[in-house]
Amino acid sequence: PGRSDPVGADPFVGVVVANEYLDALPVHRLQRVGEVIMEHWVAWQDGWFGTRLAPLSDPAVCRPLSDAGLTLAEGQITDISPAWAAFPDDASRDLERGLLLIIDYAHPASELYGPRRMAGSLLTYRGHQVGGDPFRAVGRQDLTAHVDLSAVERAAEAAGLDALGSTSQAELLVGLGLGDLLNELGSAGGTDPTAYIEARAAVARFLDPRHMGGFRVLGFGRGMDAEPPLRGFSFRLTR
DSSP, rough: OOSSHHHHHHHHEEEEEESSGGGSSEEEEEEETTEEEEEEEEEETEEEHHHEEEOOOOOGGGHHHHHTTTTOTTOOOEOOHHHHHHHHHHHTTTTTEEEEEESSSSSSOOOOOOOOOTTTOOOEEEEEEEEEEEESSSSSSSSEEEEEHHHHHHHHHHTTTTTEEEEEHHHHHHHHHHHHHHHHHHHHHOOOHHHHHHHHHHHHHHHHTGGGGOOOOEEEEEEEOOOOGGGGSSOOOOO
């Protein structure tokens, strides 16, 4: 997004929802080599696309690391999109009063750039198959990278937004009463058993913390009363 593609032409009151949007934005693939952070540039090799290590296209792409007080381990690869930090302001600049909800694969900087994630987070999806080669089936597969939660939160604060909540998609949906709705559907007269089984399976997918239930949900507001907390952010699953 950018000012050439604004959310609204005039100030508005409402809700902006970014559902699995930030993870699809272009990323810079970085790698520490010795004492230097290098970048994987796209190159043409042996008749097809590949990558080559070269100096950073812009030193500013490393800013999320320095802002979090982190450094990469030797040989570690990570994926960073400057657009993550630009999004809260771009999405809310015309928001006079309302909410910005972000739902995505996201982690705090300490987890996303930590030594447990040595190979980065860039993945490909095609026909429900997960891969790691962005140059395979070019234009026919989705590319995704996990989002820096810390960078988004800092950017939202800088944009003048209030943090209203942070939770998982599973906790948000349970807090909003999804389980109650499913129970009502099951006990309602005339409910088709097959339709109920399908609905229950769909709910299970949305709540599974290993999959869609593990998505992070961030809520930011402008001109909103944060007390009491928004219902979806008030529930916590027992761990």
